[in-house]
Amino acid sequence: MLGGEQDDMASIAEHRENLRYLPGFLLTKDVRYARAGEIDDPCDMCVIAVPSGVVHEVLPYAKSKGPIVIASKGLEPTTDGVLSDLVEAAYPDNHVVALSGPNLAVELAQGIPTVAVAACTDEVSAALVRDVFFAPTYRVYISDDIKGVELAGALKNVLAIGAGISDGLGFGDNTKGALLARGLNEVARIGLKLGARLDTFLGIAGVGDLFATASSKLSRNYRVGLALGQGQTLQYALTSIGQVAEGVTTCQVATRLARKLGVQAPICEAIEAILNGKVDPRRAVSELMERLPRREGVLVGDAELPGNN
């Protein structure tokens, strides 16, 4: 396990505990703990699990004899693309696997039954990741829709912020349910335009992860939204959480992508406007209620896209 410059890997190796991010859980002694750059020989399988914004920084250390697994959930802000594109460009000879799903870290550490998806265009690599991660309380499916799995995992963080905002405003499960369903519609459309499959958005990495993230006090993205809905500033919300909330950056990418692809995304746009302090959250929800389409046409022809009737 390689840490970044700010990580006290010596302490982690000694105490076998990550006091900063996962206190209270003993880490395995079966792996080496070191700072990136301290170990130069390629590993058998490399797992990248840093915030997506710094994936490009750790890439030089991702040398692997086998697959390179991406556990980060986000998009690359400089290219608006999925992280696997970045990794594949750096390591064209390795298969890249995305590992995603409703996998809140604390619950995983507690041994709570959890399911994930390992997605790769190469089935053998996906199956290898599945088998390596196998545990009685952790089951991994395989899928070949890596782009869909990455997009679903990244974009759901935007919707989790929206769910937090709704709850922070004191709205109910009716509001949150509508927001998430219509939001899922928006991000699924972005995904379809980029070549992802619809069933991925309906699966573990899509709806499954969205369910877990959008209602959990353990989700940093949900908590950022909750704080915003309760009237705090973004700066204050992020500082009080003290960890990276991927959805904040991903929201900018999502709205850029939606505009570029011609996908109407009023919910993502509203969340971005709230994040930027451009609109009051309560007003944004009222405006969304006005803007919602009058016909439920989820993924059908342009004639039934929101705003056209």
Next chain:
Amino acid sequence: MLGGEQDDMASIAEHRENLRYLPGFLLTKDVRYARAGEIDDPCDMCVIAVPSGVVHEVLPYAKSKGPIVIASKGLEPTTDGVLSDLVEAAYPDNHVVALSGPNLAVELAQGIPTVAVAACTDEVSAALVRDVFFAPTYRVYISDDIKGVELAGALKNVLAIGAGISDGLGFGDNTKGALLARGLNEVARIGLKLGARLDTFLGIAGVGDLFATASSKLSRNYRVGLALGQGQTLQYALTSIGQVAEGVTTCQVATRLARKLGVQAPICEAIEAILNGKVDPRRAVSELMERLPRREGVLVGDAELPGNN
């Protein structure tokens, strides 16, 4: 508004309050309150909002000059069909509209922003229902997939029981997310086999309602599951809730339908076994973890159905 034999409609009319089911909210004085049979002339639009098991009992009183709206969310246990089939058979000259979505009654009464879908094969009737129900905090979409809307609204109650069971067992959002995603997969497959559209299950009446129901202490189905997960008997759970939990009956219909249609539905089957007291909830979840397919293939060919690989 017509009540059944057990409803004290005189009291409701006098106090404009339904003390039994919705205490604390003043009802409108713009409608008449009477017991079924006391008013014989057809209304302009009839809304059936009784538990689905007694829809056939109130049918003789559903005479309407316009559309007949079904707000009940369930299936007809004697035919395993949707309620609209029942209503259409009784009133072949009326258009039947299903009104569904994340619409927890207390939140609606509180004026919390809420969205619904009015589905009918006749667009004019759907639009009429949309316009009649229009309110600043209640927005109604239209759809032509009435079967999908009814199936999604009914079958999600089964999954809400499952979500409650998982929470009752002390599992986390990871478990619930996986359970709901795979469960949605099962019920969407049942729906597709019956001619419903996939986008309906991804929409307000599908994912939207599932989100609201599966995490809400206000949902009777969720509470039944929660009690079962905490070790109570079904009888005790139903008695302590004191209201109808549609999902209990719908679960039997769902598993019958799945078998008849050749859809593998391990999650619905497990919930039914728990409801029947045939399996311990904790053991059922463990068995589900074992049985989950190794490949995430949501709505693709039979080769990727659960159990085939």
